[in-house]
Amino acid sequence: MSVIAAFYGGKSILITGATGFMGKVLMEKLLRTSPDLKVIYILVRPKAGQSLQQRVSQMMNCKLFEKAKEICPNIFEKIRPIYSDLTKPDLGISKEDLEELLTHTNIIFHCAATVRFDDPLRHALQLNVIATQQLLFMASQMLKLEVFIHFSTAYSNCNLKHIDEVIYPCSVEPKKLIDSVEWLDDSIIEEITPKLIENRPNTYTYTKALGEMVVYQERGNLNIAIIRPSIVGASWQEPFPGWVDNLNGPNGLIIAAGKGFLHSLKATPKAVADVVPVDLVINLTLAVGWHTAVHRPKSILIYHCTSGSLNPCLWTDLGFQVLATFEKAPLEKAFRRPNADFTTNNFSTYLWNTISHMAPAVMYDFYLRLTGRKPRMAKLMNRMLKTISMLDYFINRSWEWSSRNTEMLMSQLSNEDQKLFDFDVRHLNWLEYTENYCLGIKKYLLKEDMAGIPAAKRHLRMLRNIHYLFNTVLFLIIWRFFIARSQMARNVWYFVVSLCYKFLSYFRASSTFRH
Incomplete structure (x- = not known):
């Protein structure tokens, strides 16, 4: 029997952020492995035209919950x-709902957060810090609460090269910042944001660090643990390989590469793509919830969920594996044939962005205007390049995360729990995972039918022929206006052609002699 699965039986569990990517996978795993749990409370944001129950039904009537429904009818x-x-x-x-939560809740999983890198500081602070503060206050009044699990990010302290499983102090007290933001004007907050976040790349990583500080300062007598995952990707094994439903993390880059929009990317040759499958993160989370509730550590334990130190995969390797998968199973209606050039400095990146991204977009928009349609490609490319610039910090750096607590927890699991709640990233086969990841994006995120692969391949062949034709025309233009007017260029050209002819003649003669 699984000790962890048995622990969640009969429990009342509160999940914030349950409608998000990790929240859904967390719910699914709980319902599938502990179908005798009492209730899962989920905080749902109101949506125009839909009742709460309609939102829940829409969320759960997807493939992700198929196995859970069989086990838990x-x-x-x-x-x-x-x-x-x-x-x-x-x-x-x-008040009525709050009374119910305060009376019955046994476990809290706080997953809710804004993960947007370009969020204004006020909004990021509200969702990632103030909401956490309010939830902690609520948790302190819960009569039956056994454990509070807080989701942070491995990049909350990305200003450091080596990151331990500890809470690092921030230069500004969270409470003072919260008080200041209440009366400061938006323009002033925007002006002081770069000074506040200092050497962190965005408001997301900064406010997640502040959120950890709030958890530490206002923990009171609560039994708390913090999970720090790195870049959360598609599912590895559970409930099936490759499930993904959003454009966060590397998903947008993979789609852009598969559709042929992204042909060039700045990537440091040895930079590690610290991606972790979502089901691995959730397995660790449930194991941490059990361990923290049963053993009640004296201090808040931090658990890193990263891959770079134990089973590294480079961004360049990941990129080539993505392209290889889309050669076999292309995405539909690609803009260009998938290809990738990796640059290493700002000048070559700017040059390739102009040649590989903006120039084709401008030409395609010109074609759309000629055919009476609205130009849109340049706008799309600009949006893609803006997104890539926000990810540049993470694609071109590597970090070292200690994982003593995670390894300690792994050693304390029974054989049954190590199988059912596997979070050992060393078992991950990157080639197989990347292929399933790409196919998952095609099937579950883009809703493309696998039966359409032959047509998608024909479309890629057509794009290849257009590419060859364009290059031929471009060469003839260059020849006509540049090479043909220079005697030296003609002499070089004739020398290269004659050299190629001699090589061909030599190989043909050698082949004839062997036969």
């Missing part, structure tokens, strides 16, 4: 949606 009875808005006082929860 009364799955909808296990889910209790609660109207909530993290931007409002008391998280926007009604």
